[in-house]
Amino acid sequence: MAQSKTTKTTKTKTNSEDYLRMYRQMVRIRAFEDQANQLYLSAKMPGLTHMYSGQEAVAVGICEALNDDDRITSTHRGHGHCVAKGAEFKEMFCELLGKAEGYCRGKGGSMHIADQSHGNLGANAIVGGSMGIATGSALRAKLQGSKDVSVCFFGDGATAQGLWYEVMNMAALWKLPVIYACENNGYSEYTRTDEIAAGSILDRAKAFGIESFEVDGQDVLAVNELSAKLVERARKGEGPFFIELKTYRYHGHHVGDINRDYYRSKDEEAEWKKVRDPITNFGKWLESEGIASADELVAINDEVAADAEAAVKYALDAPYPPGEEVDMHVYKGIEHALA
Amino acid sequence: MAQSKTTKTTKTKTNSEDYLRMYRQMVRIRAFEDQANQLYLSAKMPGLTHMYSGQEAVAVGICEALNDDDRITSTHRGHGHCVAKGAEFKEMFCELLGKAEGYCRGKGGSMHIADQSHGNLGANAIVGGSMGIATGSALRAKLQGSKDVSVCFFGDGATAQGLWYEVMNMAALWKLPVIYACENNGYSEYTRTDEIAAGSILDRAKAFGIESFEVDGQDVLAVNELSAKLVERARKGEGPFFIELKTYRYHGHHVGDINRDYYRSKDEEAEWKKVRDPITNFGKWLESEGIASADELVAINDEVAADAEAAVKYALDAPYPPGEEVDMHVYKGIEHALA
Amino acid sequence: MREITLSKAVNEALAEEMRRDETVFILGEDVAEAGTPFKVLSGLVEEFGTDRVLDTPISEPGFVGIGVGAALTGARPVVDLMFGDFLFLVMDQLCNQAAKAYYMSGGKLNVPMVLRTNLGATRRSAAQHSQSLHALVAHIPGLKVAMPSSAYEAKGLMKTAIRDDNPVVIFEDKLMYQDKAPVPEEEYLIPFGEANVKREGSDITLIGTSSMVQVAEKAAEILAGEGISAEVIDPRTIVPLDEKTLIESVKKTSRAIVIDEGHQSYGITGEIASRLNEKAFYHLDAPVLRMGAMDVPVPFSPALEDLTVPTPERVVEAARKLVSGELIHAA
Amino acid sequence: MREITLSKAVNEALAEEMRRDETVFILGEDVAEAGTPFKVLSGLVEEFGTDRVLDTPISEPGFVGIGVGAALTGARPVVDLMFGDFLFLVMDQLCNQAAKAYYMSGGKLNVPMVLRTNLGATRRSAAQHSQSLHALVAHIPGLKVAMPSSAYEAKGLMKTAIRDDNPVVIFEDKLMYQDKAPVPEEEYLIPFGEANVKREGSDITLIGTSSMVQVAEKAAEILAGEGISAEVIDPRTIVPLDEKTLIESVKKTSRAIVIDEGHQSYGITGEIASRLNEKAFYHLDAPVLRMGAMDVPVPFSPALEDLTVPTPERVVEAARKLVSGELIHAA
């Protein structure tokens, strides 16, 4: 279960409680994805979905530097962001299964999951489609003098969308409190990103006069430390910023992408999982620092796994929205658009 | 009258004949624009138009490095490119007046003037709208193994369009023979460009791994020298390239933009015209080098002015296209779309 | 009543709403000091400052996206799109994002954004600056679409649009900015989805949108001289569409022409005509006729451009045929 | 005759045209080794190489613009747009540039480009991956629009599209890629603007586009069991539209339903219905009915999504009412 955050100022996490929450949040994401993958494989989930497994340190490292007031925009690979920003398993699984108790009453599904109450403005099925939204949220914050920061998550492939350059320009000109976080997992669907990205992604942001950083996306502490610093600076009007996070997705592009040999090797996958797993490595660190014992970590894992399983069970049994909802929520203020 | 170019390989212009042609071409652009402005002021021209006066060295310096096979794409401020690429006054004025003998049978007008026979793919009323077109022309050249180069003209304001970044990425990845030529005249309509462009335009192109250059857009020899070098290299597959040319427009954003005080000073305008006029300065150089006497230059100016006047007269008397043309040229292969 | 230009009416609507609600702001190209190329916004930056009247770079997709994000999080942006033709550049942000956020979030997020833009040919602006593209956005559920036909509607509909909790696209006719109409000094709003019967008549219903309301009115005037009584209706918003008023009129007159400045095929006229055909079928004495802009890109040449848009004369001619029953033999 | 899938039919069409004409090439996301997410292009890069099957970055406006430029200067690009929903991203390059170049240049420049994309809901892909947006492009003069309804049409229309000298947008139904149909081994082309009468009938005309042809056929089958004889027509291209065949059919049957998977309002059905109403008015026994997708963003939940598209059952129900005259009292 996500614990609600009470920190009012942003700072790097440095105490045991914080560390353990970060660990737990990463485990929660992994557990959520494992269940989602199972749902797909057992044909219980409608449509397709994109697994976040492997990238957990990015979402958690960044979102732990944010408050509920801070906004994020997410992507097609959005479950990790959603969990990290504070969402609950039940409402998430309900949404993935198109049930009425889902965050979006089943209308959004995996690719549009949003969690307004924790500042998650939603996943987006248009690659790069939320870059304007995050920037606009930051403009609103600046115009209204509120101190929240907006983080725009997107993939390496999304840097090919012209929209990014347009909004970076405005963010830089207007000094908006927005952080562009590029999760570079090396692939855009079935293509290596170095085959479709010329020059340097980091330099592209810098060319707009935006302070830009690279960080190991598998190291939750490094991500969190940098993010906390930048969030704090953005609050003070020193933004925008750009972060490129090197990471890796463990599964295929989507759950149905099983045979990946033609675009990436099994060895490469195995290497990342073995040597660079963000959860394993952080767990080891927690142990070595004496913050948690191996048993305690196993207990967390088990507890989270049980939570996830219970939530799946709940969601599977939950009702679909009634047919009459089909023309609801088309226009605010009009109950049924087609009445 | 434009002289047809026989050079088959591209090289910097270094003999008197070349120099005088460049001079004449700049004078032709200025004369064309003076007539077009008069047509507007005397209410003889339909719609609005954007004057190229002041920027002549850019179009001429670049286009003199090109052959008829080489393609250019132009902008809303496109008369200069059109003349420099080899177009005739008569067909141009006919087009500006919506007459049947215009390059586009009067259907395009100033903002869409094109001259297919000299490789001018057309002006464009969508700022940045031709960036993909120029890049696609270069892709076609590469795929078909033809040696022509495509030049994409656009303004400083157009660098805010996301499309540019998308096509630069592909041009760089695929090493396309395209040159992006940004005519930085300091303004986007009624706004100083430094108010709406963050960071560095040059760096933006460089970030895609594109070799980028800055040049004085008022110095036709400098422009031509750089262009010839880059065109030659692009032909050999060493492209793409980016050039930023600092220049200035003498008139308002369009012919109707008369009171400009709120966005730029009369002093600034006067300064550019007095000290940095591309025609005056090049004329002085021709004299000082003994290539042409003052009288010879005056004779060129007079001859061109007379040509322009005659063309205007011709165009004013020329017939409009007959009404039945209204549904022609909607679909190739269908004579009348609405028959 | 005082008469003001459409341009002034829009300006007043914006100023009033900006005074009333601090979260309203304007975003677009050359909207501040320049007050837009059409000078519609002149004076607003002086009153509200550059924090509420923001000049953007030439980045239509970008600043519409920014508008969506601001609207999603508690502001009420009025995004200025200089020419309706640039809608093609912003369709993703408008139609994939703004239009769907409320639905996709199951009612949790909404986008109270106004996109102000324009339509209209015969300004000698050629194919990329003359289009009337309202049909494209009208086809997308989640967007509302307003089409003011005079200064009065321009003001009242703009104020309603700004207060609406959904994305609204409002199309002004570029050629009407200097046209004057009576506009009350007192505040008023025009509700969406209420058509305006501009003129009552009994022989035929002329339904026009935006500038075509004037065309319909002129046609009605001419027809009156010939003893044909035409009812003229302005739907004012095409989404939502006040079907009821239109249908009632047609049931009364039993004939109708739908006039619109968008391309005729796959556009506004087909939708309205088929709703009338469907719902007033047994009252019709003749098929509902349509008059949209010609299905050709807008030509620059004045000699051609003027042929592409509906005119009062062409409406009159069609109306005469309908009323005289001439079309019976044609069909 | 052999039966092949729609996917294979498209693949064959492309391969044949690429063999025939060196200037044909493919451009899009994951079109090469991956052969697109739907695997429609599998094998092409192996035969034609990466110079003629080009993987692009995720830059839809950019690569469509590049397609336009290549087409303008002597190539015949087939641009692959992974989902029809991404049309919103490329509208400027498609509608302001490609569609208008021939006209704006007075016939000097033309754009022989094919944009391959898809449509269709009920794949549980939610609001941004399920749209059927063909009405948007059909509204823009200068574009042709093809809507294959089976493997046979998919192949024949694609080949015609590639040889056409104008920009053509071709919409495949995502759900039909694995559907098989008889497709001759020999080469054939399907001309644009020729509707296909799939089934003859005398009581009512069912006009369907793309996958809705199957819906119409199933409905006709059910209706036949009830003694109602339905004619089923597939226009195959909506621009140009074979009005003549449609009108003749309706004159014969005197009743019609137009079925399409795009949103109903301001879309395809309104255009076709109003042309029929206009031109067959005095032959109609009842209003032409329309059945488009519901005017709501496409919901993810299966429980809701299935309600939004026309089904054979709903067509049958409407047809019964039309034939029985029930609608007389409703109107």
Ligand SMILES: Cc1ncc(C[n+]2csc(CCOP(=O)(O)OP(=O)(O)O)c2C)c(N)n1
């Ligand atoms: C505008 C758009 N183009 C294409 C797609 C199809 N698509 C979905 S995800 C994806 C790859 C995205 O790559 P990246 O941004 O690196 O994110 P990742 O999947 O690696 O997390 C593509 C091409 C899309 N959804 N939207």
Ligand SMILES: Cc1ncc(C[n+]2csc(CCOP(=O)(O)OP(=O)(O)O)c2C)c(N)n1
């Ligand atoms: C997409 C688009 N947005 C806005 C406009 C309106 N507009 C025409 S020219 C122009 C300024 C262009 O500035 P720049 O690119 O520097 O060219 P310049 O006019 O200085 O030659 C603008 C905003 C347009 N034509 N197209």
Ligand SMILES: [Mg+2]
């Ligand atoms: Mg990636």
Ligand SMILES: [Mg+2]
């Ligand atoms: Mg400029």
